[in-house]
Amino acid sequence: MKKATILSLLITISLSAFCQSNIIKLWPNQIPNSQKSNEKEIIESTGIIRISKVQNPTLEVFLPAKNNANGQAVVICPGGGYGILAYDWEGTDIAKWLNSKGIAAFVLKYRLPQSKSVIESNKAPLQDAIRALKTVRYNADKYNISKDKIGVMGFSAGGHLASTLGTHYNESMYTSVDAIDTVSARPDFMALIYPVISMKDGITHKGSRRxxxxxxxxxxxxxxxxxxxxxxxxxxxxxxxxxxxDNAVPVQNSLLMYQALISNGVYTEMHIYPKGGHGFSFGFQREHVSSWTDLFCTWMQSIPEKYSQL
Structure with missing residues (x-):
């Protein structure tokens, strides 16, 4: 075998090992609220990467260069109506952008409630989200991030999951597995992008609720x-x-959430665009909604210290 071929093979193996090390399993052994089934995870790429029937929830880790890191971190919950995950559109692409701002990012591949491998459908996504936030916080030193600067970002139904984590983080959703479960699951901030918030008739996204x-x-x-x-x-x-x-997820979802946050004295910022529709990710092709990324970064720097980890 020629030296060049051997070298190419070694580089490929090294890159493969590196990529694999950036994906970590949420659950070391038995996944809570799960059962054996013949279901297989499906990954499709038709313009965007769509993952359905998730069997093994994971976190994909994206870290900025150490000298660029600002200590902040975000767990990203892609959307997809709780039926699929728009994994790159509202996940890995967002993570790469956050890295460019010095922010560590962790894309959550969470279980979807209608999977045959899930026992209690409504619990599975939240169980994975709680475990994900705890995993990042427990390993903060390893990832060069601050334990009190770890937030969650969610898009559409992923926004519902993120807001569920932010409002239900203290609830016991599964039996403690290991030392990771000794730390808090409370996000230090939430970014909810065209989110489903409510499950009420006339407000919710029917597909997500179903x-x-x-x-x-x-x-x-x-x-x-x-x-x-x-x-x-x-x-x-x-x-x-x-x-x-937004004809898919009514704007009332964000309006109701904003009103509730303000009523409770929570530090909050909201931007409502006149046009943009739903599911716009960065919004490059949708009028002026692409400005949300700059607005988010500015807001991140404005959060008062008193709102850090409680």
């Missing part, structure tokens, strides 16, 4: 997952983005 809660959810479950009802003074500082002409 996938999370089923066809005929009880009033109790609807209220439990309507996160505008769960805001308290301890809810993390929150940044909200929405478009008025």
């Amino acid at each position: 996938n999370l809660l089923g066809d005929s959810p009880s009033d109790e479950m609807i209220n439990y997952f309507s996160n505008e009802l769960k805001v308290t003074k301890d809810t993390p500082p929150t940044f909200l983005i929405h478009a008025s002409d």
Whole structure:
């Protein structure tokens, strides 16, 4: 074998090992709230990468160069109506942008509630989100980040998951697994991008509610997952983005959340664009909504220290 071929093979193996080391399993052994099934995870690429029927929830780690890092970190929850994950569109592409701002990013591949491998559908995404935030905080020194500067960002249904984490972080969703579960799951801030917030009729995104809660959810479950009802003074500082002409997830979701946050004295900023529709990611092709990324970075620097980890 020629030297050049051998060298190329070694480089390929090294790069493969490096990439694999950037994806970590959330659960070391048994995944809570799971059962054996013949279901297989599906990854499709049709313009964007869509992942469905998630079997093994993971965090994909994206770190800026050490000399560029500012100590902040974001766990990213891609959207997809709780039916798929728009994994690059609202996940890995966002992580790379955050790295360019000195922010560590962790893309959460969370279980989807209608998977045959899930026992209680509505619990699985939140269980994974809680574990993800704890995992990042527990390993803060390893990732060169501050334990009190770890937030969550979610898009559409991922925004619902992020806001559920921000309003339900103290709840016991699974039996403690290891030392990671000794740290807090409270995000230090939330960024909710065209988010589903409420599960109430006339406000919610019907597909997201159906996938999370089923066809005929009880009033109790609807209220439990309507996160505008769960805001308290301890809810993390929150940044909200929405478009008025969003025909998939009504802008009322962000408006209700903003009102609840302000009523409880939570440090909050919201931007409502007149046009932009839904699912615009960076918004490069949608009027002027692409300014949200600059607005978010400015807001991140404005959060008062008193709103750090409680």
